[in-house]
Amino acid sequence: MALPRWLILIVFCQLVQVFMSYDGGATPASIDKIQNSGIPWTQAELGLLGSLDKFGMTISSVLWGKLLQTVPAKVLLVMGLALNSASTLAFGDIEMKESMYAAKLLMGITQGLQCVWSTCWVLTRAPSEFRTVWLGLGAVSAGVGNGIGTAVAGFGTSQGLPYAFAWRVESAALGVLWLLLVLCPSEALAIDQRELDVADASPVGNDLDNEDTPQSNVQRCGLSGGSAFEEALFEFQKMRSLSGSFLSVHSESRRENVIRSADAFCEVSFCRTRAKTNYALDVAVVVEADGVLEQLGQLGRNKLYVWTVLALSAVMFVTSGIQFLWVRLFMQAWGIGKGVTITGFLVTSGLGGAAGVAIGPRAIDRCGGFMSNEGRIGSLHFIVGVMGAASCGAIISIGVLFLKWTTDSLGAPSSTHYMLLYAIWGALFVLFAGFNAALAGLTGINISAVSPPMRSLGSGCTVSVQNLLGYAMGPLLPGLIMDFLSSEGPQPPVGAPSGADDPRSRVLCCGMAFVLLGALAALWSCLAAWAVAKRAPQGKANTQALLNASTTSLL
Numbered sequence: 001m002a003l004p005r006w007l008i009l010i011v012f013c014q015l016v017q018v019f020m021s022y023d024g025g026a027t028p029a030s031i032d033k034i035q036n037s038g039i040p041w042t043q044a045e046l047g048l049l050g051s052l053d054k055f056g057m058t059i060s061s062v063l064w065g066k067l068l069q070t071v072p073a074k075v076l077l078v079m080g081l082a083l084n085s086a087s088t089l090a091f092g093d094i095e096m097k098e099s100m101y102a103a104k105l106l107m108g109i110t111q112g113l114q115c116v117w118s119t120c121w122v123l124t125r126a127p128s129e130f131r132t133v134w135l136g137l138g139a140v141s142a143g144v145g146n147g148i149g150t151a152v153a154g155f156g157t158s159q160g161l162p163y164a165f166a167w168r169v170e171s172a173a174l175g176v177l178w179l180l181l182v183l184c185p186s187e188a189l190a191i192d193q194r195e196l197d198v199a200d201a202s203p204v205g206n207d208l209d210n211e212d213t214p215q216s217n218v219q220r221c222g223l224s225g226g227s228a229f230e231e232a233l234f235e236f237q238k239m240r241s242l243s244g245s246f247l248s249v250h251s252e253s254r255r256e257n258v259i260r261s262a263d264a265f266c267e268v269s270f271c272r273t274r275a276k277t278n279y280a281l282d283v284a285v286v287v288e289a290d291g292v293l294e295q296l297g298q299l300g301r302n303k304l305y306v307w308t309v310l311a312l313s314a315v316m317f318v319t320s321g322i323q324f325l326w327v328r329l330f331m332q333a334w335g336i337g338k339g340v341t342i343t344g345f346l347v348t349s350g351l352g353g354a355a356g357v358a359i360g361p362r363a364i365d366r367c368g369g370f371m372s373n374e375g376r377i378g379s380l381h382f383i384v385g386v387m388g389a390a391s392c393g394a395i396i397s398i399g400v401l402f403l404k405w406t407t408d409s410l411g412a413p414s415s416t417h418y419m420l421l422y423a424i425w426g427a428l429f430v431l432f433a434g435f436n437a438a439l440a441g442l443t444g445i446n447i448s449a450v451s452p453p454m455r456s457l458g459s460g461c462t463v464s465v466q467n468l469l470g471y472a473m474g475p476l477l478p479g480l481i482m483d484f485l486s487s488e489g490p491q492p493p494v495g496a497p498s499g500a501d502d503p504r505s506r507v508l509c510c511g512m513a514f515v516l517l518g519a520l521a522a523l524w525s526c527l528a529a530w531a532v533a534k535r536a537p538q539g540k541a542n543t544q545a546l547l548n549a550s551t552t553s554l555l
């Protein structure tokens with residue numbers, strides 16, 4: 001009996017993501033306990049500890065994307081989830097720097113698989129009318145996981161529980177999900193190429209019009225909705241996979257074999273039909289590049305893909321940096337208790353994120369979605385607007401940090417002290433809302449800009465880049481900068497407020513201000529992606545939606 005898609009979405013896309021993202025909140029909320037555990041830590045070492053799982057995702061995501069093209073998804077997912085649960089338990093129970101580093105790295109390596117698979121599964125299995133919402137739920141589950149990790153670790157450690165308690169809870173939850181995964185049918189977890197919405201996909205920036213196409217190898221045919229072609233394409237891809245290697249068209253003879261195979265097995269090599277938006281849709285037989293390097297080269301030449309990756313990376317940089325510095329900044333510089341600090345983070349990021357998710361996916365759908373270039377232009381218009389609001393929140397927060405620095409030096413009254421606290425929390429609420437409103441659209445545009453056969457690899461590259469430049473650099477770069485500014489070596493325990501002129505408070509303010517500048521980089525990247533989409537030919541879908549290569553590589 002086939003499992004319903006919504007059940008797979010909830011259990012294996014959402015719940016697994018929730019508890020894999022759990023450590024992203026538990027680590028920052030436990031930093032003060034880890035720092036007070038007797039092991040000497042510098043700011044840079046703490047930043048490395050918070051970012052090593054993201055480095056693991058970076059180095060593994062491209063490999064997972066390639067493996068998902070050839071290895072059954074269930075085999076990889078069962079192995080990855082078991083390793084993730086074991087490494088999570090090890091991180092909490094082994095109090096040694098080297099072991100904690102190794103466990104964090106392994107957690108990230110296995111999380112990379114989940115991110116790549118869930119994105120591709122949703123894109124291929126989600127009903128077309130709910131695709132944007134389902135993609136947006138990925139951001140929701142990651143945020144919920146971060147919130148749960150922050151709450152369990154933050155409130156638990158503030159009540160005297162060891163920081164290992166939070167990791168044992170996470171490991172147990174992942175173990176239960178692993179058992180459910182083992183019992184799940186393989187077919188329900190597969191990334192089904194037949195479900196790809198080929199007729200709507202139109203990556204931009206790559207024209208494939210060529211009047212020199214040999215007519216003897218071209219069949220002109222009118223298809224209703226493209227479904228017949230999709231089925232023929234799937235059969236052709238199955239035929240290719242049995243050969244154990246990718247097809248190449250670098251020589252004349254091999255090129256002719258490709259076209260003859262397409263004619264014989266698919267009964268179509270080139271189709272011209274009408275898309276839903278009443279413009280001509282050119283569809284060609286998919287021919288994949290020979291190796292990973294060639295496919296990576298194609299991704300690098302896709303400007304829309306590159307700019308959306310950079311925008312996603314900047315968003316992740318800001319959110320991970322804020323989360324990593326939040327507890328120490330407000331306990332140290334504002335002198336408030338850990339319970340209030342954790343509550344402030346949960347309210348600000350939780351309500352702000354919920355507001356963004358409530359607005360974003362629906363607005364993206366009303367703007368046209370992301371499976372056609374006209375839709376991308378409208379969606380990017382909306383994304384630029386909400387990113388502008390998020391950037392305003394970041395600029396206001398930087399101003400508040402500067403005023404905090406100044407007023408502390410002048411011995412300002414406590415009323416100003418709390419006014420600044422409420423001001424920065426309000427500005428960060430706007431930032432979180434703007435980011436979460438844009439995430440579903442950016443993710444959809446990023447993946448739909450890649451040809452269907454390369455989407456698992458494209459998703460892997462996206463996860464790698466956004467984890468390296470975003471999640472990993474968010475904790476690490478501020479830690480390095482704060483180490484450089486403080487020059488104090490291992491940090492003393494985090495505790496009571498440090499005083500008006502204590503340099504540690506100022507260093508933390510500088511670190512947070514540096515992180516918030518990433519919001520401007522996110523806005524710039526979205527503007528560049530919008531410009532690329534607007535420059536693309538309008539009223540015509542590219543053949544590149546299936547090929548993602550130049551005409552000369554096919555004919």
